Amino acid sequence: MASPSVVIVGGGIGGLFAANALIAQGLRVAVYEQAPALGEIGAGVYVTPNAVRHLERVGLGPAVEKWGARVGADSHYFRHDGTPIAPVQVTDAAGNPCFGMHRADFVDFLAANLPAGVVHTGHRAVGFAQNGDSARVTFSNGAAVEADGVVAADGIHSELRPFVFPPSTPVFHGTISYRGLVARERLPDWPMDRWQMWAGPSKHFLVFPVRHGTMVNYVGFVPADAEMKESWSAPGDPDVLRREFEGWDPRIDAVLKQVDKTFRWALYDREPLPTWTQGRLTLLGDAAHPMLPHLGQGANQSIEDGMALATILARVDTSAVPVALLAYEKLRRERVAAVQLGARQNGLRVDSADADLAARDAQLVAHANFRKQLYSYDVAPEARAVAEVLLK
Numbered sequence: 001m002a003s004p005s006v007v008i009v010g011g012g013i014g015g016l017f018a019a020n021a022l023i024a025q026g027l028r029v030a031v032y033e034q035a036p037a038l039g040e041i042g043a044g045v046y047v048t049p050n051a052v053r054h055l056e057r058v059g060l061g062p063a064v065e066k067w068g069a070r071v072g073a074d075s076h077y078f079r080h081d082g083t084p085i086a087p088v089q090v091t092d093a094a095g096n097p098c099f100g101m102h103r104a105d106f107v108d109f110l111a112a113n114l115p116a117g118v119v120h121t122g123h124r125a126v127g128f129a130q131n132g133d134s135a136r137v138t139f140s141n142g143a144a145v146e147a148d149g150v151v152a153a154d155g156i157h158s159e160l161r162p163f164v165f166p167p168s169t170p171v172f173h174g175t176i177s178y179r180g181l182v183a184r185e186r187l188p189d190w191p192m193d194r195w196q197m198w199a200g201p202s203k204h205f206l207v208f209p210v211r212h213g214t215m216v217n218y219v220g221f222v223p224a225d226a227e228m229k230e231s232w233s234a235p236g237d238p239d240v241l242r243r244e245f246e247g248w249d250p251r252i253d254a255v256l257k258q259v260d261k262t263f264r265w266a267l268y269d270r271e272p273l274p275t276w277t278q279g280r281l282t283l284l285g286d287a288a289h290p291m292l293p294h295l296g297q298g299a300n301q302s303i304e305d306g307m308a309l310a311t312i313l314a315r316v317d318t319s320a321v322p323v324a325l326l327a328y329e330k331l332r333r334e335r336v337a338a339v340q341l342g343a344r345q346n347g348l349r350v351d352s353a354d355a356d357l358a359a360r361d362a363q364l365v366a367h368a369n370f371r372k373q374l375y376s377y378d379v380a381p382e383a384r385a386v387a388e389v390l391l392k
Ligand SMILES: Cc1cc2nc3c(=O)[nH]c(=O)nc-3n(C[C@H](O)[C@H](O)[C@H](O)COP(=O)(O)OP(=O)(O)OC[C@H]3O[C@@H](n4cnc5c(N)ncnc54)[C@H](O)[C@@H]3O)c2cc1C
Pocket: 009, 010, 011, 012, 013, 014, 015, 032, 033, 034, 035, 041, 043, 044, 045, 046, 047, 123, 124, 125, 126, 153, 154, 155, 156, 158, 159, 160, 179, 265, 284, 285, 286, 287, 293, 296, 297, 298, 299, 300, 301, 302
């Protein structure tokens, strides 16, 4: 049986992990990234057990241990003034941990694990066409490639998504986040073994460690003004950020005193799409399901996507690629839509949208169960079962 060849458009966390998963299962893969070099911004990403298990399966367990910062049982939610609310669930049901990661480290080790020649930078996809036998992507530099299947992993503004579904407008949620990193030496007394969140009126503040505990990652979520609504990502003013959290827990003040540079990111997602696949083209990661960061699942769900896709595609021949891509979509769509909508709900919760704070606090206590289930899910056996049905 000839195994399918796959072109991935987009070399972010979603596209690079999918390439790792497809290669680990014996498929032929090429990744095309628009940027002249792979890279990421100076911010953290939270990596949870539902994704870590797949990183381990492609041989990246040691890299996660090396570059990640494990968060432990002292992780906690607080009210804005520092009053403790509830412990945070930081493991799956089997006790597997969550890690804070520097986004640049993550992209670096995902790319370094790929054979030479798989990633082609400087290729911006601008067109797509297909016939019954193959699919073709064209790039702004004049290049064109053909493959049995194409995966659009080109982010929330995906250039290829309109070939699957009519263009839609991203949903703005009236919030921006200030993000950045502070070196450990500047906060020598900061506990580096925990994820901590302060949930206050219309705002929340999050801190977790990255890069094996040598950097503190912070994110402050605040309401946006009209001007910020137009901005997707821009440098922020550290003094404005400090003013946003004036009068909150002095621990937040201690972090923000050390901030020299920060950037702003306006929060958008999209309504869940009714379909992700058109023939030999499918969507993955933010191209398929951009979500708010309030469950820390954007990257983790894109990793689940990659493992599901690879597990199904590895079991079919080239003629069955369209059926396999539809099966991948069917397996993923419902779970991801629930996470997308759950992230919206959790954002309202930690921004104290409910005036009854005692009720809100009780919801945060109960939320541990939701997180435990989310983190315990393993998409690989589900995908194997789907592929077995296809092969019958
Ligand atoms: C600051 C920040 C913090 C985040 N924190 C978290 C977190 O804590 N936990 C979490 O799970 N998620 C987090 N997310 C979300 C998460 O990073 C994404 O959901 C995840 O990385 C999946 O993204 P992706 O690979 O699908 O898309 P992206 O990361 O957007 O990557 C898309 C790639 O495609 C390339 N591209 C775009 N158009 C083209 C084209 N036409 N041709 C070729 N290449 C193209 C882009 O240059 C980019 O490299 C965060 C996101 C940001 C921005």
